[in-house]
Amino acid sequence: MVYRDYLKRQIDELGRVLAKLLADLIGLKTQGKTDQVIEIVNQTLKKELDIDIDVILSLSDEELIEKLEEKTSSDNQLIGMFVDIIFEMADSNEMNFEKEKRICLYKKVLALYEHVEKKSSAFSFDNHAKIEIIKNILQ
Numbered sequence: 001m002v003y004r005d006y007l008k009r010q011i012d013e014l015g016r017v018l019a020k021l022l023a024d025l026i027g028l029k030t031q032g033k034t035d036q037v038i039e040i041v042n043q044t045l046k047k048e049l050d051i052d053i054d055v056i057l058s059l060s061d062e063e064l065i066e067k068l069e070e071k072t073s074s075d076n077q078l079i080g081m082f083v084d085i086i087f088e089m090a091d092s093n094e095m096n097f098e099k100e101k102r103i104c105l106y107k108k109v110l111a112l113y114e115h116v117e118k119k120s121s122a123f124s125f126d127n128h129a130k131i132e133i134i135k136n137i138l139q
Helices: 002-030 034-049 053-058 061-072 076-091 099-119 125-138
Strands: none
Touching: 002 034, 002 076, 034 053, 034 061, 034 076, 053 099, 061 076, 061 099, 076 099, 076 125, 099 125
């Protein structure tokens, strides 16, 4: 029972960190401080999930899903927050990503959104809309 409570606290803390990171990311983008975004996101993801953009790009979709499920105890809400962060990064025109890197990020995001949609018991219009946007971008 104590282990379950500890694990729940860890997952809750990770949720707060990812929510703050997403809010900071959106805030920095609207302020035009996109040069800081990648550095902050990479530092936070490395610290909290032991993953960064280069690792995300190097893993297959299945490996990335497996790693995220392991780190988040298969919490779809946390995985969804993580995907939102990566989507915001890929979707920002100001980011200095090469076209290939941006396309690869979009493909990862698409796979993750589809995974979350499959695993979730509730339908998310927001996630579904993002899936459609990404499919249109990749065409």
